[in-house]
Amino acid sequence: xxPLVDWIESRTGLISGVGHFLSEEIPASSxxxxxxxxVAMFAFLVQLLTxxxxxxxYAPTAGEAYDSLKYIIMELTGxxxxxxxxxxxxxxxIVVVVLHMVQVFLWGAYKKPREATWIVGVFLxxxxxxxxxxxxxxxxxxxxxxxxxxxxxxxxxxxxxxxxVAQLLGAPDGVVGAVTFARFYAIHVLILPPATLALILLxxxxxxxxxxxxxxxxxxxxxxxxxxxxxxxxTLAIFGYFIVLYLLAIMVRVPLERMADPTDTxxxxxxxxxxLFLFQLLKLFPxxxxxxxxxVLPTLAxxxxxxxxxxxxxxxVAVRRRVGAAxxxxxxxLGWGSLTFAAMASTPKNAQSSYDATLVEPWQRLSPxxxxxxxxxxxxxxxxxxxxxxxxxxxxxxQANGEGGKLGPSLNGVMFKRDAAWLEGHFREPxxxxxxxxxxxxNFAPPEMQAMVAYMLSLPPL
Amino acid sequence: MEQxxxxxxxxxxxxxxxVIAGALGIPAIGYLFSKPKTVQTGSWIEIADLGxxxxxxxxxxxxxxxxxDGWKVVTEKASAWVVKTGEQQAFALAPACTHLxxxxxxxxxxxxxxxxxxxxxxSIDGAVQAGPAPRALDRYETRIVAGKVQVGKVVQSGxxx
Numbered sequence: 076x077x078p079l080v081d082w083i084e085s086r087t088g089l090i091s092g093v094g095h096f097l098s099e100e101i102p103a104s105s106x107x108x109x110x111x112x113x114v115a116m117f118a119f120l121v122q123l124l125t126x127x128x129x130x131x132x133y134a135p136t137a138g139e140a141y142d143s144l145k146y147i148i149m150e151l152t153g154x155x156x157x158x159x160x161x162x163x164x165x166x167x168x169i170v171v172v173v174l175h176m177v178q179v180f181l182w183g184a185y186k187k188p189r190e191a192t193w194i195v196g197v198f199l200x201x202x203x204x205x206x207x208x209x210x211x212x213x214x215x216x217x218x219x220x221x222x223x224x225x226x227x228x229x230x231x232x233x234x235x236x237x238x239x240v241a242q243l244l245g246a247p248d249g250v251v252g253a254v255t256f257a258r259f260y261a262i263h264v265l266i267l268p269p270a271t272l273a274l275i276l277l278x279x280x281x282x283x284x285x286x287x288x289x290x291x292x293x294x295x296x297x298x299x300x301x302x303x304x305x306x307x308x309x310t311l312a313i314f315g316y317f318i319v320l321y322l323l324a325i326m327v328r329v330p331l332e333r334m335a336d337p338t339d340t341x342x343x344x345x346x347x348x349x350x351l352f353l354f355q356l357l358k359l360f361p362x363x364x365x366x367x368x369x370x371v372l373p374t375l376a377x378x379x380x381x382x383x384x385x386x387x388x389x390x391x392v393a394v395r396r397r398v399g400a401a402x403x404x405x406x407x408x409l410g411w412g413s414l415t416f417a418a419m420a421s422t423p424k425n426a427q428s429s430y431d432a433t434l435v436e437p438w439q440r441l442s443p444x445x446x447x448x449x450x451x452x453x454x455x456x457x458x459x460x461x462x463x464x465x466x467x468x469x470x471x472x473x474q475a476n477g478e479g480g481k482l483g484p485s486l487n488g489v490m491f492k493r494d495a496a497w498l499e500g501h502f503r504e505p506x507x508x509x510x511x512x513x514x515x516x517x518n519f520a521p522p523e524m525q526a527m528v529a530y531m532l533s534l535p536p537l
Numbered sequence: 538m539e540q541x542x543x544x545x546x547x548x549x550x551x552x553x554x555x556v557i558a559g560a561l562g563i564p565a566i567g568y569l570f571s572k573p574k575t576v577q578t579g580s581w582i583e584i585a586d587l588g589x590x591x592x593x594x595x596x597x598x599x600x601x602x603x604x605x606d607g608w609k610v611v612t613e614k615a616s617a618w619v620v621k622t623g624e625q626q627a628f629a630l631a632p633a634c635t636h637l638x639x640x641x642x643x644x645x646x647x648x649x650x651x652x653x654x655x656x657x658x659x660s661i662d663g664a665v666q667a668g669p670a671p672r673a674l675d676r677y678e679t680r681i682v683a684g685k686v687q688v689g690k691v692v693q694s695g696x697x698x
Contacts, residue, residue: 121561128565132607139608146608152571153564160561303546314553321560 097302099283104290105305108182110312111175112282116275117313118168121320122206123268125161130264133213137256140215141334148331148433155433159324165207167320169349172203177404182394183387184288190384192281195274197380202271207347209263212256218428220335221344223259224251229357233370251337291391330431333488333536341491345422352414355421430490435535442478443470456522460530463523472514475534483514488536498528577605579678579690584629587684590621595630595643595650595661598686617677618643618650619686620661630663631675631691641674650674663694 084090101109132151134143147154176196179185185193212223228249231241241247245254299305336342346354353373360368379386387400438446438453446453446461453461464470470479475486489498497508502519505512519527584600595618602615617629630650634641639654649666650659657668664673678689 124561124565128568131569134608142608146573150573150575150608152567152574154568156564157568303543303550307546307550310550310553314557317557317560 097300097306099286099301100298101287101301101305102289102293103296103299104293105287105299107308107312108178109287109305110309111171111178113309114312114316115168115171115175117316118164118171118320119271119275121317122161122164122168125157125164126264126268128157129161135213135257135260135264137215137253137335140213140256141331144214145331145432156324159327159329160320162329163323163327164320165210166347166349167316167323169203169207171316172200176200179288180383181397181400181404182288182290183389183392183397183400185384186288186387186389186391187384189281189285189288192278192285193384194381195278195281197377199271199274199278200380201377202267202274204349205267206263207349209259209267211347212251212259213263214331215256215335216332216432217335217339217342218332218344220251220337221339221342222346223255224249225344225354226346226350227251227255229353229369232366234366237370289391291393328431330428331433332428332430333432333491336536343423345418348415351418352411355414355418430536432535439533439535440476442476444478456526457530457533459523460526463519463527464530467517477537485537486531487534489534490532491536493531495528495532498531499524502527573607581680581682581687581689583682583685583687584617585619585686587621587625587627587681587686590619590627590686592621592623593661594645595620597632597643598629600688617688625681625684627679627681627686628662629677629679629686629688631677633675634670635672635674635694636668636670
């Protein structure tokens with residue numbers, strides 16, 4: 076072993092390089108408050124790994140993306156776990172990056188000579204948000220599609236540049252389609268990851284160049300070594316992050332909604348939680364002022380972040396005495412929190428967002444004729460309903476799972492439009508609910524009625 | 538720093554790192570190496586009328602089949618070499634050489650199957666005559682129903698058969 080280690084060291088210098096990196100001296104005051112940068116880097120690496128794994132079985136085209144993701148979730152060992160790690164990891168990464176930024180801000184660690192480190196950090200935050208924006212489209216379900224329609228139209232509404240941004244995103248005139256998808260995917264996997272790696276490298280180099288920011292009093296205390304004391308704290312924090320992420324990925328199911336449907340007029344689009352505040356902000360600026368909320372304020376906020384080290388030019392101040400910085404964070408949090416809360420409160424219950432294509436049972440895809448076969452596998456009440464369905468001749472006018480006539484509407488996906496009470500009422504008195512209906516009334520006995528309603532509500536969208 | 542404490546810190550760092558690596562690595566291995574959960578049950582496909590196939594001379598038959606390919610079902614062309622061995626008997630050879638998968642063909646002059654890649658040759662029943670092929674040609678499951686040849690899935694031939 077030792078000759079090999081010696082050889083690597085003599086030819087590459089890697090061993091002493093790592094040793095040099097780990098033995099960096101840090102101020103005596105450093106400790107738990109500095110763990111967020113390491114956690115953010117770890118969060119990025121988890122996204123990188125899970126993203127690569129997803130790409131191994133993912134077809135990045137608008138038509139096939141949905142089916143291949145369903146295949147990953149339903150057919151592959153660990154597929155759902157990996158998809159949910161990537162999904163929840165994206166949210167948690169934003170949380171950690173913001174916490175890192177808040178810590179640096181509160182402690183005033185962005186001050187001279189560390190302005191460049193801070194600015195690179197602001198760009199890393201923007202990249203993180205860029206992943207969220209582009210990745211949102213990639214499942215190609217209704218949530219992805221409609222969320223992206225709104226996002227690209229906001230971009231297109233910017234004066235002057237908006238038109239070109241929309242064109243660059245492959246959504247000229249706000250039409251989201253195959254080209255949009257290809258570009259979002261290319262940005263998500265080809266542009267953002269190398270850019271992030273490069274900026275992280277630069278960010279860490281700058282941290283090394285200027286050292287970890289000291290607090291007042293550090294100049295008289297002996298410095299500490301980065302390893303193992305601080306690395307231990309970083310590792311515990313990373314582990315805590317990992318436990319939270321893993322529990323979320325195992326316990327909180329991320330639905331795959333119905334496939335993107337541009338003709339769907341019932342869908343209520345919402346962005347992911349971290350963009351809800353922007354979504355809500357637009358509502359405060361009606362009409363021609365909308366651009367203030369969609370473009371002007373977000374741009375000013377980014378500029379203010381970039382300018383922070385040049386605005387605050389005070390010397391070394393203890394964190395306890397940085398009341399102004401604390402107030403800025405407090406007001407930002409209150410503003411963000413209340414906008415997000417208002418957006419959530421104004422979100423109506425969405426029938427579609429509770430539908431999960433990965434939970435559809437095989438029997439839900441059987442045609443009525445297949446269901447009535449004695450050896451079909453389905454719940455008893457559904458088999459009862461299928462017998463009633465066939466006996467009553469429903470298939471003469473209605474399609475169910477591709478079987479039947481086309482005189483009446485297809486029954487697949489009726490779950491998004493109607494509820495149980497409506498369906499039962501409609502069976503008994505069709506004209507009362509649909510005046511022009513030519514459907515005869517069906518007064519099924521209670522168990523059969525219940526079964527029929529349940530059967531109708533079980534037919535998945537095609 | 539006291540050595541005992543230093544050891545504790547170092548071992549904790551390494552231990553937690555190993556736990557994370559395992560929690561990510563084990564599902565990743567399962568994900569990359571496991572087969573899809575839904576097992577595809579093969580169905581019989583009618584590929585030829587036995588009456589149309591000459592006896593003693595293999596016939597190349599092209600047919601269409603539906604195959605589950607990852608997340609989609611594809612309709613694709615496939616081929617088989619059907620050898621008629623009696624009025625109601627035939628077998629169908631899979632069209633790939635057992636060496637490296639090249640498509641072989643029948644040389645009627647030599648009365649053998651020849652692979653163009655590395656000159657493996659096989660007799661009419663698929664047995665290896667010469668060349669690097671490790672085993673006899675693979676066969677489709679075959680049955681004759683009402684004078685029609687039907688094939689199922691390909692069954693690998695025994696080693697060196």
